[in-house]
Amino acid sequence: MMPLYSLKKHLALPKTSWQLCLLAAIGGIASAGLIILFTASIDFIQQWYLPQKEDYTSLDVLSRFHLPIIGALLILLFAKVTGFEYLRTGIPFVLHRLKVAHGVIPVRNTLNQFVGSVLSLASGFSVGREGPAVHLGAACSSFIGSYLKLPHNAIRTLCACGIAAGISATFNTPLAAVIFVMEVIMREYKVHVFIPVMIASIIGSVITSHVFGPSHKFEYFSKIAINVADYPLVIVLGLLLGVIAFTFNRYLTLIIKHSSQYHIVSRFLTAAIITGALGAIIPHAMGTDITAIAFAIDSNVQYQLLLGLVVAKFVMSIVALGLGIPGGIIGPIVSIGAISGVCVAAMSNQLFMQDALLTDYALMGMAGFMAATLNAPLAALIAVVELSNQLEIIVPAMVVITTASLTSGQLFGNRSVLVMQLEVQGLIYRHPPIEKSLQRIGAMGVMHESLTIISPSNDSSYIETINNAPADNFVIVKSNPPDATFTLLLPQHAALSDSPPIVKQHQLKPLSYQVSLAQAYALLKDTREGGVYLYDTNKDNIVGVLMFEQIRYYLIEGKTN
Known part of the structure; x- marks a missing residue:
């Protein structure tokens, strides 16, 4: 090692x-x-x-x-x-x-x-x-x-x-x-x-x-039987899921926004009372996605009861998540989508005397609703493929995902619920393109490590030190305590060839060796010159120097050297 x-x-x-x-x-x-x-x-x-x-x-x-x-x-x-x-x-x-x-x-x-x-x-x-x-x-x-x-x-x-x-x-x-x-x-x-x-x-x-x-x-999913003749119903389901996804994201973020003024105790107890009241009436809406989906698929229930289950699950989920109860959002999303799919299939079977397989539309609902709420179509597609262990689901799932995503995003301007949560809570999450690119590289990987460190002296000794230092060395002056700063000396070309070199000094700013190029760029972007020194443990323990020119070269050329 x-x-x-x-x-x-x-x-x-x-x-x-x-x-x-x-x-x-x-x-x-x-x-x-x-x-x-x-x-x-x-x-x-x-x-x-x-x-x-x-x-x-x-x-x-x-x-x-x-x-x-x-x-x-x-x-x-x-x-x-x-x-x-x-x-x-x-x-x-x-x-x-x-x-x-x-x-x-x-x-x-x-x-x-x-x-x-x-x-x-x-x-x-x-x-x-x-x-x-x-x-x-x-x-x-x-x-x-x-x-x-x-x-x-x-x-x-x-x-x-x-x-x-x-x-x-x-x-x-x-x-x-x-x-x-x-x-x-x-x-x-x-x-x-x-x-x-x-x-x-x-x-x-x-x-x-x-x-x-x-x-x-989700081992209760049977072999998928959707064919091209069923695609109109799949598209209708996708349209409906797009509308529900917009409603879910909007009201969840509204609850987060307006409940922030209340104490956490009041919020948690409100969520508990609403959950308990709905759970007392519709117990299958309580808990994670498994119970509700299994009930919707396994039980031969009327679509009116399924509609009630969807509404209860919807309300319980946005209340619990919006008021801060610890837990994830994807479980409720999967559950709401699956029950919505079963509900559409049950309505079609009952009203139009069709024979749509409930498990097929549960999977379609999961895929479409997850894609539309999270703005993650590929993740939704792969998830339903793995959960069902069926490659045959890919094409119909793509149909419902594209329909739901277009309806949600194009008609209603819906975005990822995770992004909307971050924005309404005032949490920073965006990375500017330059910062995102520079974050991939640690400053330690490209820093100059060949350093000659000297104590303060007069200008003539600076020139002598630079002339005597190896060609690839950086000459750095370390000031005396208590400030203990580091100054980089760089020789510049003289106006006349027989004149001594002009020494340009750059005050180096300290950064931990763990930082990425993005943090060094943030310190240097205003002056667009000079550099930073990287230290280990304490600011006196210098391990390398990173110059702004190195960052500029990476941004222009796309490589570090």
């Missing part, structure tokens, strides 16, 4: 390497282990009051009403111990941390994500498991990078690897996890990121498959 310093330099460059893949694998193992503990914790709690997981119909009406309230009070109690300011969790929070902290997740937020989501999922709130999976996976892998003090660009990649491992471990969908990370989280496809993300995703799936078994939680 190469020394840690050499490893850091190697990982600072945007190249595929076995070292990064090894770290991704370690992060994937840690993420999968945490997801197993997370899942086991939910099952352990539910076994005390449910004869079967997620079976809230076994509880009486009063118990279904009380359960979310008890869960909300326990979440608030734990949050009070850790600090209410650390209650921000989930995918939007991870996207924000990727922007402001290179993917490093605070420990207290992670604790609240774990405990809060276990309690909310165990007490019947309509939230999903993928939000906690993303957060916990990101926290595990980014912790490894932070502990080793790797360059920030490498920590960002490890964060993406942990997210993929967490999703893959939760749903046993390794390919969909990779596509989700590249399309929704990173929003770019780069080979040096794609390969370690894929490795982490594979490891997450393999580990949890060994523990929980290789099957998906």
Whole structure:
């Protein structure tokens, strides 16, 4: 194994390497282990009051009403111990941390994500498991990078690897996890990121498959029977899903916006009371996506009851997520889409005497609604393919995805619900194109390391030092304490050939060796000259120099040297 310093330099460059893949694998193992503990914790709690997981119909009406309230009070109690300011969790929070902290997740937020989501999922709130999976996976892998003090660009990649491992471990969908990370989280496809993300995703799936078994939680989907003659109904479903997706995103963000003025205790209790009241009437709407979808598909119910289930699930989901209950958004999205698809199929069968297969339209609903709400058509397509284990679903799923996405985006101007959540919460997430490009490269990978450091003296000794220094050395003057600044001396061509060189001085600004070119550019972009010095541990321990000309060369030429 190469020394840690050499490893850091190697990982600072945007190249595929076995070292990064090894770290991704370690992060994937840690993420999968945490997801197993997370899942086991939910099952352990539910076994005390449910004869079967997620079976809230076994509880009486009063118990279904009380359960979310008890869960909300326990979440608030734990949050009070850790600090209410650390209650921000989930995918939007991870996207924000990727922007402001290179993917490093605070420990207290992670604790609240774990405990809060276990309690909310165990007490019947309509939230999903993928939000906690993303957060916990990101926290595990980014912790490894932070502990080793790797360059920030490498920590960002490890964060993406942990997210993929967490999703893959939760749903046993390794390919969909990779596509989700590249399309929704990173929003770019780069080979040096794609390969370690894929490795982490594979490891997450393999580990949890060994523990929980290789099957998906949606094993009740039968062989798809949709043909070209059914496409008109599929298109109608896509149009309807586009409208529902717009409504879902809009009202979820409105609740987040207008509820922010109220205390977290009031918000949580309001969400609990609404969830309990609706759960008392329609118990199948409680909990994650599995219960509601199984009921819609397996039970021979009238479409009026399915409409009621859709409305209840819709309201419970936007209330719980909008008022801050810890949990994911994709689970409710999948559930609402699937029930909507079943409802359309049931209405068609009953009103027009057709024989549409309910499971087919459940899958179509999942694909279309997920694509329209998240603005992630490819991730939605791959997800339904993996969940159904059927390649035949690709073409009809593409039809419903394009229809739903066009309706939602073109007619209503709908965008990704995750982006809308970030904006309404005032969380920074956007990367300007220059910054996004420069973030891929660690400053440590391209810095000048051949340095000659001298103490303050007169100008003539500066020229003598420069003349005597090796050609590839940078001569730097270190001032005396207490300010202890570094000044770079660069010889300039003299006006006359027989004149001594003119020495130009550049005050160097300090930055940690972990930074990317983006942070160095942010310091130098106003003057557009000079450079920064990179230090390790403390500002006196200089390890290299990075000049603005190097950044300019990369932006123009697309390469570092």
